Amino acid sequence: MSAITRRTILMAGAGAGAVLTAPGSARETTGQADIIVVGAGVFGAWTATHLQRAGKKVTLVDAWGPAHSRASSGGESRMTRAAYGPDAIYARMAWESLAEWKALSARAELPVFHRSGVLFFFGQEEPYVVQSLEVHRALGLPTERLEPAELRRRFPQMAWDGVALGLYEPDFGALMARRAVQVLVAEFVKAGGRYEQAAIAPPEASGDRLGGIRTSGGEMLSAEHYAFTCGPWLPKLFPDVLGRRIFPTRQEVFFFAPEAGDDRFSPAHLPGWADFNQGDIFYGFPDLEGRGFKIAHDAHGIAVDPDRNERTHTPEALAEVRAYMRRRFPALAERPLAEARVCQYENSANGDFLIDRHPRWNNVLLVGGGSGHGFKHGPAVGRYAAALLTGTLARPEPRFSLASKGEKEARAVH
Structure with missing residues (x-):
């Protein structure tokens, strides 16, 4: 898929019963999704894909489109490698992810x-x-x-x-970054996933669960669970939690x-x-x-x-x-x-990823801190995030926790 735009995503999904909406449409989506994933970069696209593979009904939302020009995933190319010194966790994740990237590349019209x-x-x-x-x-x-x-x-x-x-x-x-994400989102939509292009206001909740998210056009999007995979926009959406932890x-x-x-x-x-x-x-x-x-x-x-x-x-x-x-x-x-x-x-203090629940809202997952090395790990990050959301994760990784994220930059992962 050499030039995947929002229009081609719409066309790809039309035959599979996917529903897409134009920006600003006034509509309630309560009950139409099990999980809403906000941010259609590499982490969001793979999280949505793994949730879909697990049988969940997923809506994927982005303000400008999959791997758009302002996104961290929107570049031409990204390196995939397993040299990480003592950080075996990232070497394993890169190696596990490579099989998914190869398979996606084999399915795409142009190499991923x-x-x-x-x-x-x-x-x-x-x-x-x-x-x-x-x-x-x-x-x-x-x-x-x-x-x-x-x-x-x-x-x-x-x-x-x-x-x-x-x-x-x-x-x-090398991974062809923008192309890879756009191909993956097109596949997600063709398989029945929902993609919406909409800007999201900073979420608010009065209790221990988020009830919905509102778009800048006034539309309310609701689901049982939410994953925010918004890269450098995470501190803007969650200033009290991440404003001093993602840079x-x-x-x-x-x-x-x-x-x-x-x-x-x-x-x-x-x-x-x-x-x-x-x-x-x-x-x-x-x-x-x-x-x-x-x-x-x-x-x-x-x-x-x-x-x-x-x-x-x-x-x-x-x-x-x-x-x-x-x-x-x-x-x-x-x-x-x-x-x-x-x-x-979008760096965490030391370069570790953030994949953890919101400290107050138990139906919200925060995914980010790609820290310049995250793209290659997209498939493994998406699998981990989906397992955490669905309650099937065998053992949480302490390095991905919110509690481990400092407020002063001291890069340790290379």
């Missing part, structure tokens, strides 16, 4: 997953390397440790000065045009990559689908309001990535900028 491989490299023997390899061995992953001579042989288009070793994950690669930050991403005929930076010759750089990570992708060589600095930017953030890149950020390319990708350092994007992370 590109198996380009992923290469992490390091200036020294970090504990992160040893711990990642231990976790990968336990999971049975075919991760390779590459010494400098092997890095130079396999990837001569890169400069390897100061690099001590690399970790190569051949089974992972939306500005991120800048750049795409450069390789020289005509130069295929050294194509997926056939260059994997997705990340320079660990003692935790100050730069990362990027080969020239996927002719969009250009992608590069970004994986550092938390300035705090932003997702509704007011101007999506214009800064000269300083562009200069920073060009300086990095002179060191690692000299053939691309002065190539023309093909495209720049400004998006956002």
